[in-house]
């Protein structure tokens with residue numbers, strides 16, 4: 017690498033690290049919890065893809081395991097939405113805090129649907145498992161329509 021390129025590279029690193037650190041310092045708590053819940057939702061998406069694939073393979077054990085991850089997330093989701101944790105880069109709607117009962121209900125629907133999927137996959141009942149997977153996906157969508165910008 018030419019010296020000029022090295023200098024350019026180092027200053028690029030410095031500048032990008034300053035830009036990525038500043039917002040963390042400006043609002044450390046909110047950034048932290050917003051990032052954490054985004055990660056949890058990314059995992060949720062992965063779990064739904066895994067369940068979809070496992071239904072095709074009739075792999076009920078994997079379905080049960082992934083549904084349990086979603087169930088556990090439903091039990092702690094509320095904690096990841098402290099008041100005031102909306103605003104860019106978050107896509108959380110202010111309605112979460114304007115209508116806390118409605119949000120709780122959406123979380124509860126998600127919890128019950130994941131529990132149903134756990135039970136149906138335990139029973140290895142294919143049709144019921146497909147049904148409860150569809151309902152579970154409906155609770156993701158339902159909450160996004162109301163509470164995600």
Ligand code: HEC
Pocket residue numbers: 050053054055057058060061064086105106107108109119122123126152153155156157159160163164
């Ligand atoms: C009770 C409400 C609720 C439920 C249920 C819910 N979500 Fe979300 N989801 C949200 C909110 C609010 C956000 C925006 C979070 C933010 O940006 O701070 C979000 C964001 C996301 C994101 C984007 C994450 C990112 O990187 O920015 C994905 C992907 C996602 N959800 C997938 C899912 C899937 C899959 C399910 C169901 C298995 C699900 N969600 C269930 C409310 C919900």
